[in-house]
Amino acid sequence: MVYSNRSDRGHRHLLLFFMILAAxxxxxxxxxxxxxxxxxxxxxxxxxxxxxxxxxxxxxxxxxxxxxxxxxxxxxxxxxxxxxxxxxxxxxxxxxxxxxxxxxxxxxxxxxxxxxxxxxxxxxxINDNPPVFPETKKRIIIAESRPPETRFPLDGASDADIGVNSALTYRIDPNDYFALDTQNNREQTSSLSLVLKKSLDREQIQEHSLLLTARDGGKPEMTGTVQLQIAILDVNDNAPEFDQFIYKVTVFENAVNGTLVIKLNATDLDEGTNGDIIYSFRRPVTPAVLNAFTINPNSGEIRTKGRLDFEEKKLYEISVEAIDKGNIPMAGHCTILVEVLDINDNIPQITITSLTLPVQEDAQVSTVIALISVSDRDSGANGQVTCTLTPQVPFKLVSTFKNYYSLVLDSALDRESVSHYTLVRRRASVPRGHY
Missing domain, CATH: 2.60.40.60 (Cadherins)
Known part of the structure; x- marks a missing residue:
């Protein structure tokens, strides 16, 4: 709101008078x-x-x-x-x-x-952040009956830098049994897997210890490591399997508590308890996932929990494992990419940077009265903001820069006719923010 108080006189009035007369x-x-x-x-x-x-x-x-x-x-x-x-x-x-x-x-x-x-x-x-793995040691249990080309998901490292400084490559110690496979997708996330190259024999080797190293693309490069402890076990030769390795789903940020995100359905070729499946988030689970979603261990349903906020987080990567109830449990894995869709839930914010009050009756047209900036936390059309004034007032808004406006005098003032003006923000009923 902008107004002129006709009772505001004295020294302040005189000072503002000379300021307005300045060029x-x-x-x-x-x-x-x-x-x-x-x-x-x-x-x-x-x-x-x-x-x-x-x-x-x-x-x-x-x-x-x-x-x-x-x-x-x-x-x-x-x-x-x-x-x-x-x-x-x-x-x-x-x-x-x-x-x-x-x-x-x-x-x-x-x-x-x-x-x-x-x-x-x-x-x-600058390349000031090294790659960081969620854990320094990772224990993996593999049945000796698993065939070559079986994949075992690994948690990749994260790097707080951007661009080439965060472009990660991976390698493991040379060995005869395991290789690394990295698959990148359009969501700019990577699926890192350990691939079995040849059949395992627990009687020969009961445990494999491999060092997994991540290197970024900075100069000089920085590295992070995790020790893989791979235990070889017998029994229960069929693991649960999902029909997809990566699922992509969407949910609106205003989804109510308990909204169904996806219902997973893994299958196990074994019978009885060896084929019964328990679903869970694969550890370690990030606080962001724990605060936003729940998973039903029996049905595989993933539902919303708490409040989603597109402005805080737009994409969740949820790792899920399905474990059977065999004497030596086996697990299948998948990743769910949950995209949060924006709604227009943030009102535009208006900030008056500089304000010149009161306005002299003989102020020249184009005199700047105030400097105004606007912003909106929403994205796309929901975050595009325009400003309008109450109609039939002797002022206008002039855009000086993206989301910055000057309130200027558009026509001569006549205090005897109107002693003050009230400029009201108005919101239009259109899909995008409009003030």
């Missing part, structure tokens, strides 16, 4: 810089004053200041030389997670006269 010049365009993450304090980013066409000597008198929404004091400007520099530790992974693009948006404001500039500082990824 208004709106900053145009955008300056781009880049800086590697983890740069030391004082690292040079750019000659911001020079690039904006400002004299260093006028920075202090003109009240030069920098606003960075949500990013604190990561970057700062030396007012003595007009240089933008790194002020505190920038952790790209903490700032943007696994997003391919990561930038800090700065809004540079100078007064006398008022100017606004937009500066984008791209944060470059």
């Amino acid at each position: 208004w010049e709106a900053g145009s365009g955008q300056i781009h810089y880049s800086v590697p993450e983890e740069s030391k304090h004082g690292t040079f980013v750019g000659r911001i004053a020079q690039d904006l066409g400002l004299e260093v000597a006028e920075l202090v008198p003109r009240l030069f200041r920098v606003a960075s929404k949500g990013h604190g004091d990561l970057l700062e400007v030396n007012l003595q030389n007009g240089i933008l520099f790194v002020n505190s530790r920038i952790d790209r992974e903490a700032l943007c997670g696994r997003s391919a693009e990561c930038s800090i948006h700065l809004e540079v404001i100078v007064d006398r006269p008022l100017q606004v500039f937009h500066v984008e500082v791209e944060v470059k990824d």
